[in-house]
Amino acid sequence: MKKSYFFFLVCFMILCVTGIILVQWYFINTTIQNRDQEFSLAVKQSLNSVASDVQENELRHYIQTFEKLKDSIGKPDSVQLRNFFLFYDSDDESNLSSLFTFGLVEEKFNIAIPNEEIGEIEVSNVNDIKGFETTRIFKQAFDRENQRKISSATFQKMERISAIDQATYSSIFSKMANSFPIHKRINSFEIASLLQREFNSRNIQTEFEFGVFSNGLATKIISKNYEGSLSGQKYSIPIFVDEQGSSLYNLVVTFPKKEKYLISSVIGVASLSFILTILIILLCAISLFQILKQKKISEIKSDFINNMSHEFKTPIATINLAIDAIESQLEIKNSKKKHQYLKIMREENRRMHDQVETILTISQLDKSNTLIDKTDIDLHKIIKDSLGHIALLVQNKSVEIKTSFKSKKTNIFGNRNHLVNVFTNILDNAIKYSKENPIIKIETLNDDKSTYVEIEDKGIGMNDNTLKMIFEKFFREQNGDVHNIKGHGLGLAYVKKIVSLHNGKISVESIEGQGTKFKIQFPLFI
Structure with missing residues (x-):
């Protein structure tokens, strides 16, 4: 994937997610505004009904009193x-x-x-x-x-x-x-009851406070918790209106928790919208992560192909030189030289064969149904066999190996050849990634259920980014010339796969510039 195309794809996904978030925000905000308008309309209708009921109740009271007066006269x-x-x-x-x-x-x-x-x-x-x-x-x-x-x-x-x-x-x-003060004409309880009845009939289920004002001044008719400084919108309506349509009093109602009430009315839709938006963002993030991962894998595979080409190029060139020398008339007469060239050709051919076998083995082990033959084996003997495989390398590099076999129980159920390769790979890496005169410590321990192997070196170590990737196939640290140390990035991936097939665990600790320690755990064979 081209870098420009990838950048365009990322920008487009971010733009789409931003658009979805803005649309959701607009939808929720519009819904709250509509609910606010519906709420205000219902409150105004309720206040109109209350004002009408208050005036009718007062008139009814006077008429009933007048009727009683006439009836008492005779x-x-x-x-x-x-x-x-x-x-x-x-x-x-x-x-x-x-x-x-x-x-x-x-x-x-x-x-x-x-x-x-x-x-x-x-x-x-x-x-x-x-x-x-x-x-x-x-x-x-x-x-x-x-x-x-x-x-x-x-x-x-x-x-x-x-x-x-x-x-x-x-x-x-x-x-x-009108000649009587307001508190002689009506009381707070009556207004509260009328307001509560009207609000309930219109499904307004939130706390409210009210007060009756005359020329902007509060009267004695107020609710218990009413304060003039209460924030929020105030709804007002005149009460006791005369024939000319004027009034000395205004009923003012406010809702202290109006905002919470409106938000709670859309919280279900808003929550669902929020969850869906989060899911979309997660899907986009996962998609970007997978794209980056595939891009990284593509780069690693390209690097692997380059490394393999380099690894094959050297033995092929060596074999060609040996063939050219054998074909020379002068060299054919020298039987000793002839055998030496044939030995070089055989060793280089074996080297290429081993590399191909490693790749094929990794490919086969990746299959989920892969099984390996296992028998009862001694872990200490496996480690000693591995040391024998690298004896020549140890001698040439002046490597100091310190062993401490403290494990009393060393029998495990495993495959000898694969386990020898596991320890050979780890020891080979410890030597290759160490400076002059490497020092390697091998220690074994055990408990009632498992046996443990620790392999520690004093080499160049690894940084945190490298530690996260060392068990990935084809991965090689991209510092300096990658061909200074030969390899194709499959060794530790193979190690982890074999350990897992033996129901074991492997972990690694490393400090850059100080060294690396591998810890391997195998269940005991009882």
């Missing part, structure tokens, strides 16, 4: 029939006739009211209007003596007409009520 001083209507109907099948009577009666009461200021009694007139209706049913037969229809039944009803009462007295009651 008989009216005068009665006048103001309107009268008759309606007659007959039914031949039932032999019955009906006479309906409707009318209005005005009653006048004279009430004596003592006036303490002048010491006299004043007489005040109170008028009351009542409606009445009468239904009389006659049989279709005549009283022969009186020559008239016989009355069968009479129904009479007398009632007050509340609509007329209100039209007649509401203006008077309103003017009278």
